[in-house]
Amino acid sequence: MSDQPTAQTIGTHALAKAVEYADKAHAHTVSTYGERAFNEAKAAENIRFAQLYADIAKAAGLLANNT
Numbered sequence: 001m002s003d004q005p006t007a008q009t010i011g012t013h014a015l016a017k018a019v020e021y022a023d024k025a026h027a028h029t030v031s032t033y034g035e036r037a038f039n040e041a042k043a044a045e046n047i048r049f050a051q052l053y054a055d056i057a058k059a060a061g062l063l064a065n066n067t
Helices: 007-029 033-066
Strands: none
8 A cells, every 4th residue: 555645636635725726816806905916916826826736636637537
């Protein structure tokens, strides 16, 4: 038995992280005007992380289907 995570485990974790960062990005879009520039930068950063984790989840899913 191996201690290495399976592709399914990696994909599940990555998908959860993608949702987490998407939620954070959304939270930064609902802000007061004075914080707009900061929040736009934080939202963009969180969107990039969400996209990265979504790509990891997609790759893990493809890997799981090929094994």
